[in-house]
Amino acid sequence: MPPLSRRSMLYGTAATVGFGALITVAEAQRSPNGQGNLNNAYPAPPARNAVAQDTEWRHFSNELNANRYVPLDQINAANFSNLQIAWRLDSAHFGPRIETNWESTPLLVKGRLYVTAGSRRDIICLDAITGEIIWMHREDEGERGRTAPRILSGHGCSYWTDGKVERILYTTQGYRLISLDIATGIPDPRFGKNGAVDLRLEDDQVMDLETAEVSWHSTPLIANNVVVIGAAHSGNDPAPGAPIPPTGNVRGYDVRTGKRLWIFHTIPHKGEFGYDTWLSDGPTTAFGHAGVWGEMCADAELGLVYIGVELPSGDYIGVKRRGPGLFGESLVALDLKTGKRKWHFQMVHHGLWDNDVPCSAMICDIPVNGKIVKAIAQPTKQSFLYVFNRETGEPIWPIPETPRKAGDVPDEWYSPTQPIPSKPPAYDRVNVGDDDLIDFTPAIKARALEIANHYNRGNGPFDPPTMAVYDGKWGTLCLPGSQGGTNWPGACFDPESKIVYVYSKTQPAVHGTVKADNTPFGYRSGSPTAPGQAPAGRGGRGAAAGAPGGGGRGRGDAEGPDLGPAAAGASAGLTGEVRPGVVSVAGLPIVKPPYGRITAIDLTKGDISWQVAHGETPDNIKNHPLLKGLTIPRTGQAGNVGPLVTKSLVICGDPQTTTNDRGVRAAYLRAYDKATGKEVGAVAMPEGQTSTPMTFAVGGWQYIVLCVGNHDYSGSEMLAFRLRAV
Numbered sequence: 146m147p148p149l150s151r152r153s154m155l156y157g158t159a160a161t162v163g164f165g166a167l168i169t170v171a172e173a174q175r176s177p178n179g180q181g182n183l184n185n186a187y188p189a190p191p192a193r194n195a196v197a198q199d200t201e202w203r204h205f206s207n208e209l210n211a212n213r214y215v216p217l218d219q220i221n222a223a224n225f226s227n228l229q230i231a232w233r234l235d236s237a238h239f240g241p242r243i244e245t246n247w248e249s250t251p252l253l254v255k256g257r258l259y260v261t262a263g264s265r266r267d268i269i270c271l272d273a274i275t276g277e278i279i280w281m282h283r284e285d286e287g288e289r290g291r292t293a294p295r296i297l298s299g300h301g302c303s304y305w306t307d308g309k310v311e312r313i314l315y316t317t318q319g320y321r322l323i324s325l326d327i328a329t330g331i332p333d334p335r336f337g338k339n340g341a342v343d344l345r346l347e348d349d350q351v352m353d354l355e356t357a358e359v360s361w362h363s364t365p366l367i368a369n370n371v372v373v374i375g376a377a378h379s380g381n382d383p384a385p386g387a388p389i390p391p392t393g394n395v396r397g398y399d400v401r402t403g404k405r406l407w408i409f410h411t412i413p414h415k416g417e418f419g420y421d422t423w424l425s426d427g428p429t430t431a432f433g434h435a436g437v438w439g440e441m442c443a444d445a446e447l448g449l450v451y452i453g454v455e456l457p458s459g460d461y462i463g464v465k466r467r468g469p470g471l472f473g474e475s476l477v478a479l480d481l482k483t484g485k486r487k488w489h490f491q492m493v494h495h496g497l498w499d500n501d502v503p504c505s506a507m508i509c510d511i512p513v514n515g516k517i518v519k520a521i522a523q524p525t526k527q528s529f530l531y532v533f534n535r536e537t538g539e540p541i542w543p544i545p546e547t548p549r550k551a552g553d554v555p556d557e558w559y560s561p562t563q564p565i566p567s568k569p570p571a572y573d574r575v576n577v578g579d580d581d582l583i584d585f586t587p588a589i590k591a592r593a594l595e596i597a598n599h600y601n602r603g604n605g606p607f608d609p610p611t612m613a614v615y616d617g618k619w620g621t622l623c624l625p626g627s628q629g630g631t632n633w634p635g636a637c638f639d640p641e642s643k644i645v646y647v648y649s650k651t652q653p654a655v656h657g658t659v660k661a662d663n664t665p666f667g668y669r670s671g672s673p674t675a676p677g678q679a680p681a682g683r684g685g686r687g688a689a690a691g692a693p694g695g696g697g698r699g700r701g702d703a704e705g706p707d708l709g710p711a712a713a714g715a716s717a718g719l720t721g722e723v724r725p726g727v728v729s730v731a732g733l734p735i736v737k738p739p740y741g742r743i744t745a746i747d748l749t750k751g752d753i754s755w756q757v758a759h760g761e762t763p764d765n766i767k768n769h770p771l772l773k774g775l776t777i778p779r780t781g782q783a784g785n786v787g788p789l790v791t792k793s794l795v796i797c798g799d800p801q802t803t804t805n806d807r808g809v810r811a812a813y814l815r816a817y818d819k820a821t822g823k824e825v826g827a828v829a830m831p832e833g834q835t836s837t838p839m840t841f842a843v844g845g846w847q848y849i850v851l852c853v854g855n856h857d858y859s860g861s862e863m864l865a866f867r868l869r870a871v
Contacts, residue, residue, distance in 0.1 A: 183231045183869060187274055190845030194219055194871040200842045202253040203304045205364045206635070207839065210508035211442035213637035215840050218792035219847035219871055225794065225816040225826025228866040231848065232276030235862045236298070239263025239281075246835050247852035247861035248362075248633075249301040252313075253841045254327070258850070259313050260863070261298045265290070266318050268302060270330060273843050276865055280330035284341075286319035289355045293318045294379035294390075299362035300440065300633075300836075305400050307370070312336075312400070314372060320344045320360040322374060322403065337403030344374060347405045350391055350430070358390040361438070366450055368443040369481050371406060372398040373450050375437030385663040389458050393436020397484050407484030411435040411454050411472050418486060419471030424558070432466055434458045435473055439633055440505035444519070444535060449478045449487055451521060451535070453502025460499040460627070461610050461656055461670045467558035469494040476506060476523050476531065478538060488538030492523070492531055494560035497552075497610050498656065499627035500526045504635030504787075511643050511748045513541055522748065524636045524647050526629035527606060528573035529566050530746055542568035542751050552609035552621070554658050554668065563607045568751030572744040573630055573649040574736070575606040577622045581736050585772055592719045592730045597622055599723060600655065613657030615673040619725045620657020624736065627654050634787025634837045637795075638748075639819065645746040646795045646819070648759060650783035653736055655728055672726035718771070731771055738780035743788060743797060745822060755822035760784070760799040761813065767803070787837040789849075795819045798834025798851060812853065814838070814866070828866065835861060 196219050206213040220228065236244040240263035251260035251271070257279060258271040270279040290296070295318065302315035304327075311327035321343055324336035332340020344361070345354050352359065359376050366373040376393030383389055397406045412435045413419040415428065423429050435457045443450040456473040457466055474493035477486060493500045506523040513520075521535035532541040546562035574581055582597055584590040600622035601611045613620040629650060636647035661669040718731020728735050739758035747754045760782030766772070784800020799812040811829040818825050836852035846867050854861025 183229045183867065188844065188846060191871045195845030196842035196847055198842070199256065199844070200253070201255070202251070202839050202841050204252070205250055205301055205303075205440050206442075206505060206637070206837075209368055209443045209445060210638075211440065211505040211635070212507055212509070212640060213635075213787070213837065213839075214639055214790045216641075216792045217840055217842055217847050219842070220791070220840075220849065220868065221793055222816065222818060222825035224868055224871065226828060227868055228814075228828045228849070229869050231274075231865045231867045233862050233864050234262075234271070234276050235860065236263050236854075237860050239267045239269070240265035243860045244297050245854050245859070245861055247298050247854050247863065248836050249298050249852060250836050250839050251850060251863070252302060252304050253839075253843075254304055254311070256843055259302055259304070259327075261301055261315055262863075264297055266297065266299050266315075268313065268315055268325060268330065273841065273848065276863075282323075282325055282330040282332075284317050284319075284321070284323065286317060286321070289319035290317065292356060293320065293360040294358050295360045295362035295377045295438075297362075299364075301364045303365040303367050303372075305367045305370075305372075314365050314367065314400070316344065316361045316365065316374065318360060320357075322365065322372065322398065324400075324403065335402065342398060342403040344396075347408075348391070348394055348396070349408055349410065350394075352391050359393065359436070363438060363440050366441040366443055367400055368445045368450060369448060370400045371481050372400050373441060373443075373452075373481075374398065375439075375441065375452065377436050377438035378434055383458070383665045385665075387665075389431070389433040389665065392430070392433050393438070393455070395437050395452055395479070395484070397481065406482075409452075409477075409479055409484045409486070411437065412457060413471060422469040422471045423466065424468035425466055432457045438501065439503050440635065442505045442508055442521075443481065444508055445481075447519070447536060448481045449535070450481050451506050451508075452477050452479060453504070453506065453523065455501030456493070456496035456499065459666055461497050462554070462658060462666045462668045463495055463497055463558060464554070464556040464668065465666055466495070469560060470496075474500055474502060476502060476521075476533070478535065490531065490533060490538055490540075490564075492525060492529075492564060493527070493607075494563060495558055497557075498527070498607070498623065503629065503632045507636060507638040507645065508535060509638050509640065509643065509645075509748060511541070520748070522638065522645055524631040524645075526625060526627070526631060528571045528575055528625050528630040528649055529606075530569050530572065530645060530647070531566055532569070532748065532751070540566075542566060549607045550604050550609065552611045554610065554612055556667070559609060565606060569746045570753060571606070572647060572746060572753065572756070573742065574624045574651055576604070576608070577602040577624050577653055577736065579603075581624065583730055583733060583735055583737055585775060585777065588719050589730050589733070589771060593735050596723050596728060596730065596735060599725070600728075610656035610658050610670070613659050613671065613673040613725065615675055615725070619673055620655050622653055622728065623656055624651065624653045625649075626652045628652060628785070632785040634785055637788050637790045639790045642819070643748045644754060644819070645748060646743060646788050646790055647746065648741065648743050648786050648788055648797060650741050651736060651739060652734075652783045653728070655726060657725075674725070731769070732765060733769060733771065738778075740783045741781035741786075741800065743795065743817065743822070745795075745819070757817065757822045757824070759797060759815070760801065761803040763801060764804050784833065786834045789838040789840060790819060791840060793819060794825070796838050796840075796849065798830060798838065798853070800833045802833055802855075814849070814851070830864060832859065832861070
């Protein structure tokens with residue numbers, strides 16, 4: 146690719162015509178830190194401390210190992226708070242409506258950024274230094290795109306080259322795989338049909354090409370010239386009268402031609418490995434979901450791709466799928482050439498908690514008994530880090546099958562044990578005992594106990610859903626909730642220190658089950674109702690009960706908790722009726738903070754090195770009348786965010802905005818000393834983090850790029866930070 150110039154960017158190809166009006170608006174908006182934005186032009190290399198060599202970011206988490214690690218240090222503890230906005234790009238330019246949850250992480254190849262953007266999921270190519278648009282590709286899929294279960298921008302795109310040809314690949318909202326020429330954004334005519342492969346075909350099942358309830362929003366995994374594609378669904382159990390969604394099979398395609406090479410059935414067919422773990426009568430092909438909706442990683446040298454499978458249909462109700470049910474909620478190693486299973490580990494047997502594997506595992510080489518072992522570490526919604534030998538699937542530390550209590554739902558099948566790691570310890574809370582309840586004052590603690598005692602609770606991890614009965618217990622109060630723990634952004638790994646850094650949220654959920662004869666399973670997830678009242682519930686999603694946070698399964702919509710009314714006076718909310726499904730104390734989360742945290746886990750020992758609350762205390766807690774006069778340590782924030790690790794820092798943004806002492810609302814991009822967890826810098830952002838940060842060096846300068854947005858109404862934008870001087 147020839148060197149870029151301002152002229153070639155604006156006029157170099159036909160794909161750029163008409164984009165002059167979309168140049169970034171860095172100078173039009175004031176920098177959140179109050180020092181002004183940088184000039185939107187090519188800067189001269191810094192006079193000192195310049196980064197000697199440009200870097201790249203070629204995969205969703207930088208490399209196939211999903212470590213999200215870059216050993217850059219121009220931005221460090223001494224100057225992080227001096228970061229300025231180099232450029233910004235508003236997603237409102239892309240798609241027919243506002244995109245409020247821009248989750249994409251851009252790729253960087255030869256000085257250009259490639260990213261999905263907007264409510265239609267366009268692909269744009271940007272100059273990495275100025276943010277100017279070089280080309281854009283859009284696919285208007287009509288009704289197929291508008292009705293797809295996974296819409297909006299998605300997580301990004303993927304890059305492939307054989308040293309001569311270069312391609313950008315991504316999946317559309319309507320579940321088609323597109324291959325684009327990297328220089329022009331024009332579809333490759335040699336790939337599939339006119340540059341596209343219809344992923345609703347060749348899936349070993351019949352589905353409606355326009356309306357099937359399956360698509361994908363993650364990035365294609367490309368390794369050894371094979372494109373690996375997962376599947377995702379709406380995240381809801383089927384509505385009354387609706388069919389079971391398709392099974393989320395995983396497939397491999399030839400990166401040059403789009404030819405399907407193999408398929409892996411995430412719900413085994415008769416005669417396949419794992420079929421005997423399905424104990425219900427009838428064929429396993431009658432069940433759906435079990436998709437791989439999160440990101441994946443690969444070891445090209447071993448020829449293996451590692452996929453994380455969600456649970457089959459019935460997020461909280463498994464009466465129709467008796468048995469452990471492989472490969473639900475499993476980490477599976479597949480041969481890249483053939484798609485054959487090399488090994489697997491099921492982290493949840495017969496899942497009833499919506500504990501999908503939400504994110505990529507991380508490939509890591511760690512010392513074990515004096516030898517370096519090829520390992521892999523999987524963060525989870527259940528706040529356990531499962532660590533295996535990635536060649537064999539053997540756990541690095543024992544993961545014993547631990548007896549667990551059964552629930553009381555008629556016809557339900559309960560696994561007598563669940564695998565709980567002996568090391569590392571859980572990195573977030575996994576129980577709702579008395580000591581886990583909010584206790585800022587004795588009166589608040591007493592009200593929390595009064596509310597919590599309406600639910601089954603306190604049985605540790607994997608406390609099962611129970612029948613919600615108005616004149617009995619109202620279900621089960623669980624930690625973590627169905628959103629995690631850790632969700633789709635995942636974690637990062639430092640290969641120098643062998644430490645994993647992972648964000649998690651402490652946001653419990655109520656798992657109550659009620660009879661519903663008109664639903665496919667005969668039951669639904671929800672709260673009990675008093676005689677004569679209309680049924681309550683969330684249609685199988687489970688009622689969240691904690692600090693406000695983002696939605697799960699990587700969807701664009703946020704699943705907010707029912708916190709009830711905020712207190713109007715000092716004693717309001719501590720008396721009065723306790724209602725099913727409202728699990729808060731006058732609008733305060735029922736459990737203790739922190740509500741969001743970052744944990745450092747040392748994989749040389751299997752121990753936690755440090756843990757800090759991440760995110761400023763939300764306004765509704767900081768200004769709550771019941772807490773007036775109290776000194777409340779920073780509570781952290783619940784959301785879906787992920788960290789980045791560099792030579793010296795762990796970097797992660799707040800998921801929400803808060804109001805500072807000057808009355809200004811802002812979220813903060815924070816930096817922590819990666820050795821100690823001490824916060825060493827912060828820079829304001831207009832909204833909370835919605836994508837995972839990435840970093841690179843171009844022209845002697847280090848940049849940090851991420852997306853921010855507001856889940857409610859105000860849209861989203863991409864921000865690029867760098868220093869004014871070093």
